[in-house]
Amino acid sequence: MATALRDISHKIAGAPGAPAIRFGDVFDPNSGRVQARVALGTATDLEHAVAAAQNAQPAWAATNPQRRARVMFRFKELIERHMEELAILLSSEHGKVIADAKGDIQRGLEVIEFACGVPHVLKGEYTQGAGPGIDVYSMRQPLGIVAGITPFNFPAMIPMWMFGIAIAVGNAFILKPSERDPSVPVRLAELMLEAGAPEGILQVVHGDKEMVDAILDHPEIRAVSFVGSSDIAHYVYQRGAAAGKRVQAMGGAKNHGIVMPDADLDQVVSDIAGAAFGSAGERCMALPVVVPVGEKTAIALREKLIPAIGALRVGVSTDPDAHYGPVVTAAHKSKIESYIQMGVDEGAELVIDGRGFRLQGHEEGFFVGPTLFDRVTPAMRTYQEEIFGPVLQMVRADSFEDALRLPGEHPYGNGVAIFTRNGHAAREFAARVNVGMVGINVPIPVPVAYHTFGGWKRSAFGDTNQHGMEGVKFFTKVKTVTQRWPDGGGTGDSAFIIPTMG
Known part of the structure; x- marks a missing residue:
């Protein structure tokens, strides 16, 4: 029954x-x-x-x-x-x-x-x-x-x-x-x-x-x-x-993490793994786009990201050792996987493919494995739109100015992060970037409760x-309220005068 x-x-x-x-x-x-x-x-x-x-x-x-x-x-x-x-x-x-x-x-x-x-x-x-x-x-x-x-x-x-x-x-x-x-x-x-x-x-x-x-x-x-x-x-x-x-x-959001050549890459990879894949990427302050500045930075970052992503444990929501669990519905799982295919069709390099992930004993669960794309370009639809899943995209930038323009010109403007040891670069970035919330060596810059939360643009x-x-x-x-209390004299000769420029 x-x-x-x-x-x-x-x-x-x-x-x-x-x-x-x-x-x-x-x-x-x-x-x-x-x-x-x-x-x-x-x-x-x-x-x-x-x-x-x-x-x-x-x-x-x-x-x-x-x-x-x-x-x-x-x-x-x-x-x-x-x-x-x-x-x-x-x-x-x-x-x-x-x-x-x-x-x-x-x-x-x-x-x-x-x-x-x-x-x-x-x-x-x-x-x-x-x-x-x-x-x-x-x-x-x-x-x-x-x-x-x-x-x-x-x-x-x-x-x-x-x-x-x-x-x-x-x-x-x-x-x-x-x-x-x-x-x-x-x-x-x-x-x-x-x-x-x-x-x-x-x-x-x-x-x-x-x-x-x-x-x-x-x-x-x-x-x-x-x-x-x-x-x-x-x-x-x-x-x-x-x-x-x-x-x-x-x-929605499409938050970027800018990685400068002087950044501590071990710390960056640890931060990005949590920010991109935590909660299966289903958060508006996730970090789904990483932007290494310079080819050397991109190569080194990619080499460190691959094993770190491979070590992520996907499990049921009650698994204390799982880094993240399933997505919310079957329809959302299908949507995420369709974006992964779209990225392939657009010409991005699919480094790690999370489609087809099955958890033993929970084969009908709504699981999506961690996914990594490299050589994503700003013209791609998968870059322009919010995927809202465990998908990380790498967009390579030649210079600080190129990296600054990416989040600044993106339709979304919720959050952004920069990873660097250079105080001047961080200060310049925070002042100029066209985004509502900025993290400096902080991957998910959600303000504390007595400050305020809000993005820009779309x-x-x-x-x-x-x-x-x-x-x-x-x-x-x-x-x-503008108030005046009479003195009680009853003379009636004092007027209620609103101050003017004169």
Whole structure:
């Protein structure tokens, strides 16, 4: 007798919501089997979530910042207490190994830690004596109801990047996670309730394009934060902005690692192996392009990369010795392998071919072996587009200027790294490169939580980055008050004068 599939429901006002009409399959990437089904919601489900948010948000916004911070502190403690459970659940649906799953959760938790300081970040500005008896001050207030649409590759980190700050500053947050790995976001909402957040302050609605469009069109949702592919990010930005919302829409990436002739190649190879192939390359801050400067550097780097890549262990997500696990779906595996064939057809040199990888005992799992291309050129489609898999491309550059131009002229502008011992070269590179986040001898330059995350060009649409003070600005609006208190004399002969240039 077949075992009934586990159903993954919405989390609306602390409850599962209405019975679903449509469902999507949730796979175990290690075996290739369907392990659960997730409700695919409708605009009606969203209406219920918005109604619950409307009921809860005014009182939450009126709660003083210290009390909201205490909820975030308790949420942080609960996440730490449930770290193992969350990591196992995350890896079972995504496929990333447990160590990567814990890293996913930890990087989200760091933004929660930043949100615990919300009383400080909400302090406004004050000017005494801006005019005769006039003082001016500003305050940051929540927008009301806001939403996040998050991708499959970081089902814990990216939601926490969004809702941690949004909730701390007084908003109600509606999360639409990826339908490919939806269980961890639901568990986060449960833990937020346990931490003391009122029902309706953090809700989860599942769905596909129908739910996305409902969020973008709903007049009561004031802002939308999105992370996903660039084409969808552009769509979300345009549709959301047309509906009068604030939108930050983070897209894809093609991050480059520039290797100067003076770089420590052993360290570079170690860094690149993790940055290119960790999490099976399914992250927007992966490093899928390496650019050696000079032929001598290219030859030496290639000689060191081949054995290092050959030593990578691909395994199931629970294998503690695996460097990475399966990709998220069979469709994504096929897409990655089609890009590998495209690279061959375009004339790149396929040095290591990861197609056809089979893990003994898990032959139906969604595994792709590590792949290395050399002599890739900027004209190739495989270079221009995001592959989002365990594929590393080597693009050789003759000089520092040639290497600088590659990421600068690429359509994406998320992250970039330079490996060098030369401080002047590093400083020059950081100042001139046309990319939003730069690493100097750091292969994945994701900023810490109290700074801000965001790319340029087709990697981001909108004017505000994620987390840090940029996140606070995105999820709040500024109100400026100009005040004057009469002295009580009742003479009526002093006017309320706004200072002018005269």
